Amino acid sequence: AQSVTQLGSHVSVSEGALVLLRCNYSSSVPPYLFWYVQYPNQGLQLLLKYTSAATLVKGINGFEAEFKKSETSFHLTKPSAHMSDAAEYFCAATYTGGFKTIFGAGTRLFVKA
Amino acid sequence: EAGVAQSPRYKIIEKRQSVAFWCNPISGHATLYWYQQILGQGPKLLIQFQNNGVVDDSQLPKDRFSAERLKGVDSTLKIQPAKLEDSAVYLCASSVGAGQGGSGQYFGPGTRLTVT
Numbered sequence: 377a378q379s380v381t382q383l384g385s386h387v388s389v390s391e392g393a394l395v396l397l398r399c400n401y402s403s404s405v406p407p408y409l410f411w412y413v414q415y416p417n418q419g420l421q422l423l424l425k426y427t428s429a430a431t432l433v434k435g436i437n438g439f440e441a442e443f444k445k446s447e448t449s450f451h452l453t454k455p456s457a458h459m460s461d462a463a464e465y466f467c468a469a470t471y472t473g474g475f476k477t478i479f480g481a482g483t484r485l486f487v488k489a
Numbered sequence: 490e491a492g493v494a495q496s497p498r499y500k501i502i503e504k505r506q507s508v509a510f511w512c513n514p515i516s517g518h519a520t521l522y523w524y525q526q527i528l529g530q531g532p533k534l535l536i537q538f539q540n541n542g543v544v545d546d547s548q549l550p551k552d553r554f555s556a557e558r559l560k561g562v563d564s565t566l567k568i569q570p571a572k573l574e575d576s577a578v579y580l581c582a583s584s585v586g587a588g589q590g591g592s593g594q595y596f597g598p599g600t601r602l603t604v605t
Binding site: 380385410412417418419420421422425466468476477478479480481482 | 493522529530531532533534537545580582593594595596597598599601
């Protein structure tokens with residue numbers, strides 16, 4: 377079955393430190409891959425997307441993600457965390473066969489002053 | 490450009506009652522999605538429309554949930570009768586088209602349903 381796995385339900389970093397949120401997908405055919413951010417009491421907002429062009433994808437708010445087919449991974453990074461980055465982050469994959477999007481369980485990012 | 494609109498934002502009902510949620514997608518978006526997001530989990534797709542036709546409703550509990558998208562624009566999701574386990578946030582999203590799976594989805598603010 378197709379699945380998206382996010383390692384770590386909670387990640388805590390200090391302000392100014394590197395942010396690394398992990399995502400792995402299951403498929404022999406690379407799907408479209410996305411990262412979304414969700415702030416409290418809001419819907420999800422698209423951060424960035426991979427659609428088989430460049431493997432390093434840049435998104436909003438200084439985030440970027442690298443697609444690695446050999447590792448079936450699409451980890452999200454940001455060089456320097458800001459307090460405003462504290463939120464829940466979801467990795468998602470759209471499998472082209474049925475255009476069905478599957479979301480990971482989410483990783484809550486805490487940023488310490 | 491206006492975003493995806495949803496109403497109401499919050500709803501509290503007793504079990505066995507019925508409830509309806511409304512969604513207005515971004516203008517021109519052919520595909521509309523309803524997701525259920527239980528606290529601490531990622532969104533789970535309930536139903537996906539392409540224009541006013543159903544593309545996927547495999548995870549919709551059809552004995553109690555129903556959805557329609559009249560004229561390929563607005564959509565309504567209904568629960569009748571509600572159960573305690575239906576307490577969740579119901580998210581509506583839209584995208585340019587199902588055939589463009591790489592375009593990403595745009596989400597509304599969600600409706601938080603509490604069933605007591």
